[in-house]
Amino acid sequence: MEFPTPQAAKEIEQFLQKLEDYPPPIPDSVIKQILSECxxxxNDIRVSHIMNVVCQKFMSDVMTKCCECAKLRAKEDKKKKKLDIQVSDLKAALETRGIHVNRPEFIVSIEPDEKEKEE
Known part of the structure; x- marks a missing residue:
């Protein structure tokens, strides 16, 4: 393991100081829960704040990719003027990150028969 240069160490320290003033978008309790499940x-709050920034960056990248997929789909359908993000867009965005979602595109609910309702 290589130790950071004095300049890099100074930049890291400045970054950590900026994190103290940064209001995290994801509550620290949620980040701590996720970290403990992993x-x-x-108890170092700096670790929680760093993970918060990493999670925010990941979600931002995934949503940007979702919007790109939705825009490509919208070009094919000239009738729609609104941009809508679908599960297929999310699946495509996550697959570019190596996350494969095995979920059906839609969920069908089946109503029970009348006889089953009476029982």
Whole structure:
């Protein structure tokens, strides 16, 4: 493992100081819960803030890719003027990140027969 250069160490310290003033969009309790489920237990709030920034960046990248997929789909359908994001767009965006979602495109609910309702 290489140690950071003095300049890099200074930049890291400045970044950590900026994180203290940054209001996290995801509550710290949520980040701590996710970290503990992954087996990482820490009381250092800086770790929580760094993970918060990483999660926010990941979600931003996925949503940007979703919008790109939706725009490509919208070009094919000239009638629609509004941009709508569908599950297929989310699946495509996540697959570019190596996350494969095995979920049906739609869910069908089946009404029980009248006889089953009476029982």
């Amino acid at each position: 087996g990482m237990h820490t």
